[in-house]
Amino acid sequence: MHELIRDITLCILFAWGLGLLAHFTRQPLILAYLIAGFFIGPFGMGWVKSQESIQIISELGLIFMLFMIGLEIDLKKIVRAGRVILFAASGQMLGGCILGVLFFMAIGLSLGGGGFDALYLCIACALSSTVIIVKVLYEKRELDTLPGRITLGVLVLQDIFAILFLAVQPSLADLQVSVILLSIARVVALVVTALALSRYVLPPLFHQIARRPELVLLGALAWCFLIGEIAELLHLSREMGSLVAGVSISTFPYALDVTAKVTTLRDFFITLFFVALGMTIPIPNGSVIGLALIIAAFTVVSRLVTTFTPLYFLKQGLRASLLPAINLAQISEFSLVVIQTGVAAGHIKTQTASAASFAFVVLAVLSTFAIGRSDQITRASIGFLKRIGLRDLDHSHAEEGEEDGHGEGRRILILGFFRAASALLSEIERQNPGLLDQIGVVDFNPVVFQTLKGRGIHVTYGDISNVDTLVHAGVGKAEIIILSVPDSLLKGANNEKLVRHVRSLNTAAKIISTADVLSDVADQYAAGADYVVVTRLSDAHELFNVIEAADQGLLDDKRAEIDARLSERREVLP
Template identity: 80%
Template sequence: MHELIRDITLCILFAWMLGLLAHFFRQPLILAYLIAGFVIGPFGLKWVESQQSIGIISELGLIFMLFMIGLEIDLKKIVRAGPVILFAAGSQLAGGMLLGLLLFASIGASIAGGFDAVYLSVACALSSTVIIVKLLYEKHELDTLPGRVTLGVLVLQDVFAILFLAVQPSLGNLQTGVFLLSIGRVAALVATALALSRYVLPWLFHRIARTPELVLLGALAWCFLIGEIAEQLQLSREMGSLVAGVSLSTFPYALDVTAKVTTLRDFFITLFFVALGMTIPIPNLSVIGLALLIAFFTVASRVATTFLPLYLMKQGLRASLLPAINLAQISEFSLVVIQTGVLAGHIQTATASAVSFAFVLLAVLSTFVLARSDALSRRAIATLKRLGLRDLDHVHAADGAGPGAARRIVLLGFYRAASALVAEIERQNVALLEQITVVDFNPMVFRTLADRGVHVIYGDISHVDTLQHAGIGAAEIVILSVPDALLKGATNQRLVRHVRALNPGTKIVATADLLADVGELYAAGADYVTVPRLSDAHELFCVIEAAQQQLLDDKRAELDARLGERREVLP
């Protein structure tokens, strides 16, 4: 017992120290935890050698990590996912699995025995939710079309992982009857958990909502209860903890539970990855070779199974490339799958080590690549066009829409402010739409505006040739409504300078994120600068006044009436 406490102390201490280094050098924390485990484990300094300690630490961490992954799976988002996301996710998973099985089975001599090819295919088909969401959040790209496609694929990957973990214990005897029995056990477990979380847990949590200790204790009790039920059904505690999390994600107190369990999650997830690092041996040449093959295959398969389907669905080169770039790494969930395979005796330790090394390699590379994904996609698009692949702008060129077709008013970039402006014009002066040109590279915006009869040009506004093609030289008014935080490859100030150089006499309306930007935009050549926070402040002040005068219901009714009249492109 004292040895276990000492081992946990070493795990947390080294995880913290190496985590600090990873933070300063902007590397994934998971990488630091894996290295910490390797350093203090049996293959490093040998400060932690007890297999029992490593096993207990790993299992506890795995249970909590799967519980939290389940809590963060939004079933409603899966139901609402559009056909593009569903088809992209389906093709990525099915295509990735098929290509993986073909590749890894063909090199069976180097991964002989067990179900190595199956586990490797599953591991390579999954992408890292932790790394992707963190980087997309920092880049303000979660709510862009490529960001939404990426997140949709990640959610459905998690669902696929749940199904695989359901049948994983039966892989050694995968007969039709055994498979159906496993699915039946999972269905019974899920149905029981969902029924209790819908009809029993809300009643209980409502009565303890004001006692945080009981909320936390209740969530943990639920996690271990469903885990134990799963164990009795011959599934696994890990599978049960995942189902426990998913079932809790659907009930009213999910956010409160998630907030209270987050601290424990971080603690035990750290322990899991440190324990996983302890199992990584010093690699030999065959392990390194397999790890490089896994990494190369993962990147190449994302191009084949993500880029190509999206491109064939006419999403444009950019919206097809970025999800493929975003998803080009191995998931922390892949490490979970591989670890369960090792514990079940389905795969060799060398295979697990190769996957861990490939995960580390791709985690480091993707941190740098995702930070520069926009610039990389631009270069790739230029190359793909030279190779003959057509983008959505080809459609417009074929229709004869060019500089001569430009209108008096040009909207450079189309996001929510521009969507609201178009809806307002439709409501107040629909004839004005005939004088507007919209320039943007969102394929959904392109198709929706074209269907409504609005003149739209598909293109990247950060390129001067796109501005020339849009007819900026003949425009009377140019509106830049997208804030700098959401612009890719450009800023409002740079766009103002480009527009002013192309058309010295046009009226330019720009948008400022910061008050300090206003003067710089005027100096660059803008005629008027909008500051969204000022209009937001005025609206909030009116709401406060209405609330003080007991007129908030009237204010809300007025807003509801205004919203009911609008048909926005980006709701």
């Protein structure tokens, strides 16, 4: 016991020290934890030698990580995901697995006869890292963009796919129809039990302890380990049980409270899991490094092929098809979980597992930089893709423009289309529908392009920071030009630069721009704006009116008024 405590102490100390170094050098924390484990483990300095300690630390971390992954899987969102995400995720996972099996068998890895290296690697390479993607997209404020939503939807469905694999994984050595059906029956029994308890037993219990944080935390941990033990009794795994435990309470009323209470504990044990995983990585030889580089290269290429292709054929445009492919081009931390279960079951060689871990490290670093610079990569790639014959959504529009005299202008031009522009269009439609014929929109969101085109509104597909797009859209002929997208959502530009750019193309138009920060207002006027909208002022005015209504006992009337206004609107972006 004392040896285990000493080993955990070393894990935390080195994880923290290398984590600080990773933070200051802007590297993924998971990379720091893996290096920390390797450094103190039996293949490094040898300070942690006990295989029992490593196994206990790893299993505890794995249980908590899967429990938290389950908590973050919202089944309602999957149901509402829509055909684009469903088809994209299906194409990416099935295509990735098929390509993976064929590729890894072609390079000599086993499939069957007790060895399932090719199968485990194809599953591992089909999954992407939620930790890395969400962190970088959050920092870039791209989680709520169309490519961001597609990326997150694919990630959620990947987790469901991994659950299904873990269900049949213990029976791979004797994979018969009866065995598969028995495994599925066990999973169904586990899921039904967990859902029934979470629906009828947990809510009243958590309602009673909602004001006692320590009991909420203890209840969440008890639930996680209880379902884990039920899974063990059903000859599944505790890890899968913890995942089902998280999913089963992901939508119940206290899920947010449970998540908030368990998050700190989760971070602690996830750190331990990755440090323990680092301890199992041997000093690489040439063959391990070579296989790792092959795995990394295959992951990037297969992800681009299997993600870009279905999105392109679903007419999402080159940009919205490329960005999710770039976002997803790495190996998941869940992949390491799958690999480790394979090692524990004797299905995969240690050398193959080590190569997969090295490939994860390589892609974790490269992917962080690639996602951070995805807009520049996409802009450079679109030109190349067009030159080799791929058509973007602006192709049919360009042909129409040539027939109509190229670049027929509109009196009012909206550059960039997000929620403010959607609300503006709905307001015009309600108060002065005749004005819609005088309005043109420029944006590269395929949903916006297709919806506006379906409503008969003139729309140009393209990047508003591109000169050719603006010229083609008729900026030089417009009388009123509206920049409605805030700086936080603009890519490769900001409103001040856009105002200056637009003013150089049209010296006479009235330019209306948007500012998030008060200090930007003067800069935009200096750049040539005629009026700058500061949305916080209108928001503050509305909130003040709501407070007054509440003080006067008229909040219900105020709500009825806004409900009536909302019911009349046909927003492009709800």
